[in-house]
Amino acid sequence: MPISPTALAPTALTGDPRRRSTHARRPLVLLALGIGVLATALVSLMLGSNLISATAVLAGLFDPAQDVASVVWGSRVPRTVLGLLVGVCLGVAGAMMQGQTRNPLADPGLFGVSAGASFAVVIGVYVLGTSSVLTTLWLALAGATVASVVVFSVAALGRGLSSPVPLAIAGAAVSSLLVALTSFLVLSDETTLAAYRIWVVGSLSGRSLAGVDAALLFAGVGMVFAAANIRSLNNLALGTELAHGLGENLLRARLVGLAGITLLTASAVAISGPIGFVGLTAPHIARRLVGGDHHWLLPASGLVGAVVLLVCDVIGRLIGGNAEVSVGVVLTVVGGIVFIAIVRRGKMATL
Amino acid sequence: MKILPSLRRSAALLLIPALALVGLAGCSTPSSPGSAAVADSVASGPWSYTDDTGKMVTLDQRPEKVASYADYALGLLSYGIDPVAIFGRTDVASDPRFASYDIENTAIVGNSYGEIDLEALTEAAPELIVTGIYPTDREGTLDLAGPLYAFADAEQQAQIEKIAPVVAIEIGGKGSDVIASMNRLAESLGASEQTVAAAKAKYDTAAADLTAAAQETDLEVTQLYADADGLYVAKPNDEPELELYESLGVDFTDRNPDGYYYWDIYSWENAGQVMSGDVLLVNVEGYQQSDLLMQATFASDPALQAGQIHSWNGAALDYASQAAHMTELAEILRSSKKL
Numbered sequence: 001m002p003i004s005p006t007a008l009a010p011t012a013l014t015g016d017p018r019r020r021s022t023h024a025r026r027p028l029v030l031l032a033l034g035i036g037v038l039a040t041a042l043v044s045l046m047l048g049s050n051l052i053s054a055t056a057v058l059a060g061l062f063d064p065a066q067d068v069a070s071v072v073w074g075s076r077v078p079r080t081v082l083g084l085l086v087g088v089c090l091g092v093a094g095a096m097m098q099g100q101t102r103n104p105l106a107d108p109g110l111f112g113v114s115a116g117a118s119f120a121v122v123i124g125v126y127v128l129g130t131s132s133v134l135t136t137l138w139l140a141l142a143g144a145t146v147a148s149v150v151v152f153s154v155a156a157l158g159r160g161l162s163s164p165v166p167l168a169i170a171g172a173a174v175s176s177l178l179v180a181l182t183s184f185l186v187l188s189d190e191t192t193l194a195a196y197r198i199w200v201v202g203s204l205s206g207r208s209l210a211g212v213d214a215a216l217l218f219a220g221v222g223m224v225f226a227a228a229n230i231r232s233l234n235n236l237a238l239g240t241e242l243a244h245g246l247g248e249n250l251l252r253a254r255l256v257g258l259a260g261i262t263l264l265t266a267s268a269v270a271i272s273g274p275i276g277f278v279g280l281t282a283p284h285i286a287r288r289l290v291g292g293d294h295h296w297l298l299p300a301s302g303l304v305g306a307v308v309l310l311v312c313d314v315i316g317r318l319i320g321g322n323a324e325v326s327v328g329v330v331l332t333v334v335g336g337i338v339f340i341a342i343v344r345r346g347k348m349a350t351l
Numbered sequence: 352m353k354i355l356p357s358l359r360r361s362a363a364l365l366l367i368p369a370l371a372l373v374g375l376a377g378c379s380t381p382s383s384p385g386s387a388a389v390a391d392s393v394a395s396g397p398w399s400y401t402d403d404t405g406k407m408v409t410l411d412q413r414p415e416k417v418a419s420y421a422d423y424a425l426g427l428l429s430y431g432i433d434p435v436a437i438f439g440r441t442d443v444a445s446d447p448r449f450a451s452y453d454i455e456n457t458a459i460v461g462n463s464y465g466e467i468d469l470e471a472l473t474e475a476a477p478e479l480i481v482t483g484i485y486p487t488d489r490e491g492t493l494d495l496a497g498p499l500y501a502f503a504d505a506e507q508q509a510q511i512e513k514i515a516p517v518v519a520i521e522i523g524g525k526g527s528d529v530i531a532s533m534n535r536l537a538e539s540l541g542a543s544e545q546t547v548a549a550a551k552a553k554y555d556t557a558a559a560d561l562t563a564a565a566q567e568t569d570l571e572v573t574q575l576y577a578d579a580d581g582l583y584v585a586k587p588n589d590e591p592e593l594e595l596y597e598s599l600g601v602d603f604t605d606r607n608p609d610g611y612y613y614w615d616i617y618s619w620e621n622a623g624q625v626m627s628g629d630v631l632l633v634n635v636e637g638y639q640q641s642d643l644l645m646q647a648t649f650a651s652d653p654a655l656q657a658g659q660i661h662s663w664n665g666a667a668l669d670y671a672s673q674a675a676h677m678t679e680l681a682e683i684l685r686s687s688k689k690l
Contacts, residue, residue, distance in 0.1 A: 050620035069623030074647025076620075132642045133579060190440050190463045191636050198578050206579035206619050208647060322624070323581055323616035 033303035044080040083310040086268040091305020093264035094279030099233040101164040108265040108279035115175035116147020117269040131195035137270045144266030202275035202328025215267045222263030233294040277335025403521035414478035420501040426533040426669030428452045430542035436475035465503030486523035526595025529668040550670035557674040564681035565600035573604040573628030577638035581618040622649040632663035653690040
């Protein structure tokens with residue numbers, strides 16, 4: 001029996017009613033997430049391991065002369081700004097990575113970025129004997145970039161880049177090699193181990209805004225690549241062949257995507273050390289809220305990432321007494337539970 | 352000063368990991384620690400020694416070939432007892448503390464915590480192996496089920512005990528007790544009374560000079576380790592070397608004597624709480640002057656601003672090492688001013 005085109009049209013164009021309501025509320029969800037980020041940032045400015053009053057924080061914020069012991073401008077402000085930046089970068093990079101690989105378990109570190117940064121930082125401590133925040137940042141940026149280029153070259157030499165599989169395998173191989181070399185250095189030298197252990201946990205403590213320009217530049221350029229990759233990500237979600245059929249230039253789609261993921265992750269890793277779970281979980285939460293269209297998913301994932309990271313950092317500041325618990329540790333606990341909950345509910349969007 | 356176990360401990364406190372320590376069956380029987388050593392000065396006769404954990408080691412004759420962890424090797428070397436093998440927490444060959452000793456013919460069998468080359472150690476054929484043990488709390492509790500200091504785990508310790516019997520010096524409580532324990536072992540291994548007395552004379556002179564310097568200057572000294580996570584201030588009642596100097600009259604920052612064991616940990620936000628010191632002794636590992644100046648919440652520290660900051664490495668607890676270290680500290684005090 002022939003189906004008339006008109007009979008098909010309404011559902012084909014608008015989808016089912018539930019999806020339509022998701023579509024309609026997407027701007028509202030983004031707005032709410034934006035407000036959530038601002039609220040979290042405010043909380044992050046107010047709370048810390050040094051329990052100063054809200055009035056003291058505000059006084060210090062607007063008049064640095066009243067900022068007792070530089071707690072506000074020396075600690076709270078940089079942490080909040082950097083936490084937002086790292087969270088957004090990891091959230092966006094995670095969503096891109098899951099879109100590129102069509103794998104819901106893909107993490108932004110999959111292409112060797114974190115392993116490369118770690119190795120460079122360890123080399124820095126071992127050879128240069130420095131663990132200062134700024135040197136570490138530069139080394140991490142350099143290591144992440146070099147590792148990504150190597151991964152991409154290895155993948156390009158092999159079966160090509162149309163499928164994400166060679167990239168993922170090359171990433172895993174290069175990561176394993178770098179992790180082995182890192183372990184070798186770390187095990188052979190106690191001082192290196194001590195510095196590495198502090199860095200690898202992932203923390204926003206002791207960072208300042210001075211000198212992070214390079215990381216900001218990486219993040220900014222990464223965002224441009226991410227925006228340029230949105231259409232391709234939507235096409236790739238249909239499968240490599242269908243995307244190709246839709247006129248997608250696969251090589252360009254992969255290159256732009258890889259560049260975006262690398263720059264965003266490198267920026268985050270350089271600032272805070274390799275923080276897990278944000279890049280993995282934020283896209284899943286965002287997908288629930290705004291659906292799978294990357295026009296909405298990328299910003300939503302970035303905002304969710306920022307909220308998650310800052311909230312976990314604040315928790316870590318409050319549960320350590322005079323000291324603090326690194327955000328990386330809190331995230332491993334909280335993020336792990338959240339991720340299990342997502343998987344258990346079985347509604348993980350298929351990519 | 353031990354960095355590693357304390358930081359591990361602080362991490363453990365925060366993470367509360369279920370660390371199942373494998374018990375070492377029959378490794379040592381706790382009895383009264385510090386019981387009188389039965390040292391036979393006749394080299395040919397049977398030799399026995401009771402270490403600080405209460406473990407008694409009996410050998411047919413006094414051991415001539417001794418392997419030791421770096422810190423106690425320094426003590427032995429100062430008494431003319433040359434170890435056949437040394438294992439350290441950091442690179443032994445470049446460790447400045449060994450600069451005045453000839454260790455050309457000594458096998459270096461470990462340069463990183465717990466990384467001990469068992470084959471090389473076996474080849475050195477020690478008859479006795481010396482290491483340490485740190486108490487786990489202020490009361491001096493010794494965890495005899497866990498590995499001794501310098502060993503990676505109970506399994507490694509069991510393998511090392513197959514090479515030669517292991518004795519441990521307790522690094523806790525009073526610094527003078529630790530030195531006494533070192534001396535007791537050295538004398539048992541053949542150091543003559545005159546040698547020890549000569550070392551003690553130099554030590555006493557340096558100690559008296561440190562006391563004088565502390566009285567002249569009346570400064571507060573803060574000994575700390577710092578990294579991106581924050582400041583770790585060593586506690587004079589828990590760290591034997593600091594305890595020793597404090598007993599000689601040096602005033603150390605100790606804001607929270609009843610708090611956590613060994614270190615007081617401050618996040619950078621709370622660094623302002625520990626800016627009372629006139630002199631900063633910063634651990635050679637971790638942040639140094641330039642790194643500290645970049646931490647906005649600590650940059651205004653008066654001692655840091657005045658440049659009264661010195662890299663500081665824990666010295667071994669024996670007469671010779673401490674005499675040198677106390678002389679150094681006295682010089683630092685005299686070259687600093689009250690802020």
